[in-house]
Amino acid sequence: MIYPIVAYGDPVLRKKAQEITADYPNLSSFLDDMFETMYAASGIGLAAPQIGKSIRIFIVDATPFEDDEDLSEADRALLGQFKKVFINAEIVQERGDEWVFNEGCLSIPDIREDVFRKDEITIKYLDADFNAHEEVFSGIAARIIQHEYDHIEGILFTDHLSALKKRMIKGKLTQISKGLVRADYKMKYPLAKKKR
Numbered sequence: 001m002i003y004p005i006v007a008y009g010d011p012v013l014r015k016k017a018q019e020i021t022a023d024y025p026n027l028s029s030f031l032d033d034m035f036e037t038m039y040a041a042s043g044i045g046l047a048a049p050q051i052g053k054s055i056r057i058f059i060v061d062a063t064p065f066e067d068d069e070d071l072s073e074a075d076r077a078l079l080g081q082f083k084k085v086f087i088n089a090e091i092v093q094e095r096g097d098e099w100v101f102n103e104g105c106l107s108i109p110d111i112r113e114d115v116f117r118k119d120e121i122t123i124k125y126l127d128a129d130f131n132a133h134e135e136v137f138s139g140i141a142a143r144i145i146q147h148e149y150d151h152i153e154g155i156l157f158t159d160h161l162s163a164l165k166k167r168m169i170k171g172k173l174t175q176i177s178k179g180l181v182r183a184d185y186k187m188k189y190p191l192a193k194k195k196r
Contacts, residue, residue, distance in 0.1 A: 002039045003051035004108045004188040008156070009177025011190075012049050017056045017152040019088045022130045024055075031085055033127055034059050041107045041185035045144050047151030050107050052188070056088045058148035062141065082141055089125035091149055092134070094118040101143055101155045109183040111172055115160045117146050162184060 038046040038059060045048035062082040072130060090101055094095060096119030100169035104112040106143075120138040123145060137145055158166065160171070175181055 001033045001036065002040045002186060003033060004186040005037070005041055006050055006052050007187050007189045008050075008108045008173050008178050009190040010107075010188070012052055013052045013056055013151070013156060014154045015046075015049065016154045017049055017054045020055050022155070023163060026035075026085065028128070031057070031059065035061070039074070041106050041183075043193075045148040046106065047148045049151050049154075056152045057158060058089070059085050060084050060086070061146060062075075062144055078142075082144075085128040086123070086145070086148070087105055087126040087128070087130070089123055089152065091121050091123050093122040094120070094146075096120040096138070102134050103143075103147060105147070105157055106185070107120075107174070108156065108158065109181050109187070110176070111158070111169055113161055113165060113169070114156070115157050117143050117160075121145060123149070128195075 004147065012033065024030075034048070034057070037051060038044075038061065039083060043061050045058060045060045048055045060082065063193055078180055094117075098116040100114045100116050102112050105117045119142065120136060121142045122136050123130070123132065123133045150156065150159075161169075177191045179187070179189035
């Protein structure tokens, strides 16, 4: 099942999401639906709040980066196999130099901005089978995780922008929340006028 992506302005995107337990109803089919929804929107990451569920789950599949000529061979090889489920994740450390990358978000279509993030993270999480992991990620993989992790903390990539940049895109963000934007995938807009 493909869920509509919740657009900027919906309160669910600003809530700190709740942890789940291993008996969460229909978890396996829910995760399948999340991947199906992400692929339908041509995304590389999706967090549960983006489909209206305030729970601490996000998924990533960075295999599209496998062919990105701008990345190092090592990054391309890693990302070509980088498909994961993160449940009840907690970033325990961020380190290294901050570096800039142009980010976008399925909940904020048509806006892309340069965002600075730390190069390396250590994260604890549970996989789809509720096995515990603690891993270190760096480069693009770390960035993708940081972006999705922000969603379960109620943070959007636009929150990382300067005050000037925020002012410059404020009107566009309002348009998105009203549904006055074109997206190539199903969306749910919090302030859209109901059609009669």
